[in-house]
Amino acid sequence: MRAVVTRVKSASVQIAGESVGEIGTGYLILLGVAPEDNEATARKLADKICNLRVFEDENGKMNLNLEQANGALLVVSQFTLYADTSSRRPGFSRAAKPDHAAPLYEYFMRCCRERGFRVEHGEFGADMQVSSVNDGPVTILFDTEREK
Numbered sequence: 001m002r003a004v005v006t007r008v009k010s011a012s013v014q015i016a017g018e019s020v021g022e023i024g025t026g027y028l029i030l031l032g033v034a035p036e037d038n039e040a041t042a043r044k045l046a047d048k049i050c051n052l053r054v055f056e057d058e059n060g061k062m063n064l065n066l067e068q069a070n071g072a073l074l075v076v077s078q079f080t081l082y083a084d085t086s087s088r089r090p091g092f093s094r095a096a097k098p099d100h101a102a103p104l105y106e107y108f109m110r111c112c113r114e115r116g117f118r119v120e121h122g123e124f125g126a127d128m129q130v131s132s133v134n135d136g137p138v139t140i141l142f143d144t145e146r147e148k
Contacts, residue, residue: 001045001104002032002081003142007054011074011132013122020128021120026071027052028132031108032081033101034094034145041144042104046111049073054138062138072118076130077105098125 005027012022029049054062055069066073082095095101102124109119122128 001034001037001041001108001142001144003045003049004030004078004081005049005052005140005142006132007135007138008074009133009135011130013074013076013120014129014131015123015126021074021122023072023074023118023120025055025069025135026066027073028130029073029075030078030081031075031105032078033096033104034082035096035100037096037100037104037144039104039107042108043111045142045144046108046115048142050112050115050117052140054140066117067115072120073109073112074120074122075105075109075112076122076128077101077124 008023008026008028010024011028013020027049051065053065055064055071057063079092079095079101080090083090083092084094105124109121112119122130
């Protein structure tokens with residue numbers, strides 16, 4: 001799995017002009033799934049992200065996690081994180097097919113909810129407009145394939 005995690009002051013996602021998910025302080029997570037990913041991969045990634053300490057403490061140091069910051073998550077499916085950019089027109093054959101990716105996307109969000117976080121989301125496979133007010137900016141890239 002790949003995730004681009006941005007610390008935000010606010011983020012929202014719209015589909016056809018209608019807001020479907022919105023958060024204040026927290027993380028905007030763009031989440032991509034590979035064919036070899038499974039529930040164990042999703043759970044491990046959720047654990048890493050939910051425990052990530054990138055919110056500032058009273059001394060201005062990135063030392064607080066999402067829970068300590070009273071944050072929420074906005075998760076947006078993003079198969080383009082697996083783009084093959086070896087040519088001018090990207091290919092997406094390294095991304096999992098929807099029948100494999102959609103359940104893992106849902107499972108990832110369930111893992112985050114089980115930790116007590118509010119999780120908002122887009123719609124898997126939909127054409128979405130995502131807005132965010134990045135904080136810092138702080139953006140972290142996770143790639144479970146590289147962490148094996």
